[in-house]
Amino acid sequence: MDSDLQRYLDDLVAAARDVLGADLVGAYAAGSVGLGAYQAGRSDVDVALVSAGPLTDTAKRALVARLRHEALPCPARGLELVAYDRAVAASGTPEPGFEVEINTGAGMPFRCTLDPADRPAADGRFWYGLDRSILHQSGLPLLGPPAGKVFADLTPADLRRLLIEALSWWLALPTPPGDQPAPGMDDAVLGACRSLVRHRDGIWLAKVAAGQRLVDVGDRAEVIGQAIAARHGGPPPTGAQARAFQQRVRDEIAGQSG
Template sequence: MTGSLVDPESIPTELRAYLAELVRRTRAVCGPYLVNIFAVGSLALDDYRHGRSDVDVTVVVDPAFQQNAVIELAESLTDLACPASGLELVLYDADFIGAPTDRAGYRLNLNTGPLLPYQASFDSSRSQAFWYVIDRAVGYQAGRLLYGRPVRQVVAAPSRTDQLVCVLASIREHAHGAGHLADNRVLNACRSTVFCRTNQWFAKRVAAQSIADSEPAFRPLIDRALHSFARPRSDALGLPEADVQRFLSWVQDSVERTMRGEDVPTMPSAR
């Protein structure tokens, strides 16, 4: 069952059969137009948590791949039962993903699974680009190959400037809170802050621990977010919204300072 995966032993046991079948179906639909398939998100950063994490997958095809076949692929993968919280799959043309860009640019954005609202979008012009740029950056840095050509032979890294712009957009999105778990808002903000400091993408829990250590004023909030993140998505804890907003405001200021080339001061104490 796992023979179609490049390195099945590197995949969490709960996902091996599912990802092997995802690869098989994608190969069957895409045929010779398939360039590669790789995982981003928690799978790429070695932080997949069963019952909490999504499966984030990128598919790259030759630009000659027909749109009716893109729709067929979406239908085929929608019928495949996802054992994780959900599947977030994005399909790109090879010429698009092979050049640095700040656009969303996908041909398919598919969300499906037990805890995700279903979506099959074929028009990237209506989507907020920042999620896709960040995922491509993570893919270039640490993408876990599932099938085909090595990731760095296919994916171009977005520029640091574009990544910072997208980080800022993501923080502003999380400040609104709609549709996002409170713990994920906090942990994504920690990851964004660590990226500003290191120019590297880290797993949420690793980044959160780094910020909790360097910013003790926010440690209680981050510790509670980590405690919540260890629970199933359906059993996540609430966080004090005022504390979340205060943290996100500090992170946004830190990102803006980084974009201006300024040093980011630490937070001295809780108010």
């Protein structure tokens, strides 16, 4: 692991323990760090904290104050941190269920949500169940027992529903106009690849690895190769290409392909 990232994660856990004390029962790196695909200068840092029980508003606000970028500078684009009650983490619920959520960093807008009810529906409520599914498989323990013993996976029906919701959310976003490469469309395509691999093969992979897996098994979608190449400096797909691929993946997961 990158030394700056390791130092940051160590400091983050120490700060969380200062706030929560013995109520902090686990801390886990998720996302690209958990999946072994962290890319300095590009990736976010995703972390899940697990508390022994529900947090008070005072504890939530103290966590935010100690962990936001201004207090603990994040070496990446930003930190996306979510804290869960241990019972929620173990429940396998598809609902958001978090105690507090923080987005903070030099390259992302600050966001603090202290209650799932305050999460705007338009921003998507599917992220959390999917993230906990990834944590169940690949969460990297920073503190506490193995992630698979702390986070329950989703049921197959809930997983399928949330994957469809996620792709529908993406498809509802404005499509970049024109026939020129569009920033961010490589991420849109590779995120869809990850969803499709999870649906077909029952495994979460990092985005580029998921795209390569589809290519290796004979998926001839040119847009996948273009999206992978964009991670190494090539032009990303156009908006129309990305949305068409996402629609294809959504239809397959929803059972409408062919």
